[in-house]
Amino acid sequence: MSIETEAPERKARDRHQLRTLVLALTLLAGVLTVVLVTIGSATWLNRFWFLHYPLGFYVLAQGLIIFMIACCFWFVRAQERIDRARGETEEIG
Template identity: 45%
Template structure:
């Protein structure tokens, strides 16, 4: 943050950034562990010859990670613009 920014603005910026970080951590935990916990129950559904549990464990969680990274970058840029600390 700019040294000229007051403490209340800096605290508000950090609160928004911190809450976004915790949301991302929850998404990563659910995609990283939650999907794999239910993989065996999803194996009854078969798509293109592969059990859905196998596909979700191998590919689905990676897709969720990539999409969530783009969403995170977009949200963080919006927060940065709101508080006037965006990068060029």
């Protein structure tokens, strides 16, 4: 009887792990794409200026960091939704 009750739990756990993996790989692919496109277009962006700096330099120095931090916050929010759907959130306090 124990085996019968473990099967649905295993399916739910596998589904949760798959959704988490897909989320992580999607975010990683998106971030890498943005970084590579930005690096590739930096020389073209350097023709424009922002705050007395070439735009390509500014985007590489500041913009990508801000973008990656925003992606981290988005990832946490999306992961919380996945965890809540399975009922695995932990309350602190």
